[in-house]
Amino acid sequence: MSATTLLLVTLGLALASFAYGRSRAYSVARLGGGVRSMHSLPSHYGMMVALWCALPALAIIVGWKLFEPSVVSGFLQDYIPQSVYEAGEKSVELYKNDIGNLVDSQAIADIQDPDKKIAAQQLASMRHISSLALFVLALAAAIAGATLALKRIKADTRARHNVEKIVQFFLISCASIAILTTLGIVLSVLFESLRFFQEVSIIEFITGTTWSPQTAIRADQVGSSGSFGAVPLFLGTMLISFIAMVVAVPFGLMSAIYLAEYASRPVRSICKPLLEILAGIPTVVYGFFAALTVAPALRSFGATLGLSVSSESALAAGAVMGIMIIPFVSSLSDDVITAVPQSMRDGSYGLGATKSETIRKVVIPAALPGIVGGVLLAVSRAIGETMIVVMAAGLAANLTANPLEAVTTVTVQIVTLLTGDQEFDSAKTLAAFALGLMLFVVTLCLNVIALHVVRKYREQYE
Incomplete structure (x- = not known):
């Protein structure tokens, strides 16, 4: 059986x-x-x-x-x-x-x-x-x-007590498994990163400006000694994330304000689900859209202005990534704005303020901690995106701040380093764990900051 x-x-x-x-x-x-x-x-x-x-x-x-x-x-x-x-x-x-x-x-x-x-x-x-x-x-x-x-x-x-004890033990076990899984992931990445830093100086990794991780896996192979300066990767990640947030934050916040304050109930019931459909589209679809539609359009538009736009650019990847992140900013901001007490709006109207003045001077300041927390969570989402960058921004680790050129990110390099048959005792492969550790630290800090902002300023408006 x-x-x-x-x-x-x-x-x-x-x-x-x-x-x-x-x-x-x-x-x-x-x-x-x-x-x-x-x-x-x-x-x-x-x-x-x-x-x-x-x-x-x-x-x-x-x-x-x-x-x-x-x-x-x-x-x-x-x-x-x-x-x-x-x-x-x-x-x-x-x-x-x-x-x-x-x-x-x-x-x-x-x-x-x-x-x-x-x-x-x-x-x-x-x-x-x-x-x-x-x-x-x-x-x-x-x-x-x-x-x-x-x-x-x-x-x-005492049957109820017996049942509740068993259920409580089950819930504690589930929570413990989640915590232990997280701890296991962190420790596995940390230990492999320490092995990498035994071969490559952490100072070189953090401050180096050349990323070329090609090394000889075996002693009888001829290969480069490798350069593991991760500054181009960090700069490319920040550049694409910044472009994404420039697109996502204004559109997401404005759409949240409209849906929460101006839209009628029938319009809201239609527009909000349609907007949130963007969050359910697979990232590979966004990648195709960026590579086949947005990038050629930007290249053609740049040519008319006399600008040289790369076929794989940070601008194309960042713009499409921003479109993908709009539902995160919009949904979180909409929930926070809707949670602002109606009494605060009524008090503002009673003092003679208009609807737009009430939104700008009462509702948005009251909802600002939640909005900031949502934006920071969206930044974490942007930093961890991979597929769009692979298909629209390329794999070149260029040290540049020009959004019209090709760049790469930390997550893309992690995928590249771990693709195919690899020996997990070489600096080339272990570099993926070091990059993962840095990415984990950055996203963790952003999440902690978001929670701190929400908790610190929430009580002022309750």
Whole structure:
């Protein structure tokens, strides 16, 4: 039986246990004078029985699936020919993989090698026995847990507290997994970055103006020693992000003001979803739009003015990226402006201010902390964008502030360095982790600043 089928069976038993446990609680309540005589509601008792049924079975399934491959592999050792062992550990693993693939494809009868055929038959048999044993143990655990829980259905049983403790533990586990995942990502990037900085000076990395990470991976190869000055990457990232925010902030803020203060309810119900559709368009589509439409148009327009515009320019990438970020600024600003108390607007109108004066001198100052926080979050989004830059700005690490020339960003170089077969012990590959660390630090600082601004100034207007 597959794991999916076993999970569905466990879920069915849990639902049946819930229904039977609740019915049993009603029966106990009738004997004791009604539901009010019970400590908890009948649904809490049913949930307690369902959890006692499902959790032991799920624990066995998860533990079994974690340890089953290593246990089965251990039993399979006796059926591997000695010649395979003599060829080395990699040959043994390859032999096991071949056997596993043959069993998965149900092609045991077509195997010509007798030793491999015997090993495949044993593996199929062990998997079958393991599946049956797992089913029996999980089913027994589910029935035993439900039976014990049913015996605990009494008037004084604190079923609600038991259920809430289990749910609380589940929520804490989910939060801990999220935190530990974040910590694992940070530590993995940090450790690899430290390996990079052991080979390349951090001063050279932060202040160098030449980025050419081509190095010889092996000793017998001829290659450059590499230049890892990341200033062109930082400057290109800031340039494209600045252009994007020049486009996104005015359009996003003005559209938010219109939707929140001027638009009628029917117009708002139509325009706001249409505007937010921009956030759902894949970035690769924006990249095609920038490369095939915006960049040629800018090049043609620049030619009419006598300007030399590169076919891949920071202006094209930044402009399209700004269009993509408009929904972030608009949606956040709209929510903040709408949250400003109506009493502040009424007070301004009572003093004789017009609608535009009220918006400029009352509503916007009141909503400014949230607007600034939204803009900073949008900046973080712009800094982390990759696909648009790859397709519209190019891969050239030019040290320039001219938006009409080709530049590249940190995220694009990370993708470039980790594309294809790479050795994770060379400075070229480890440079991607150093760039990732710098990008993480910058975006983290922007998010912290955004939260600080929102928290510091919010109370002044509440």
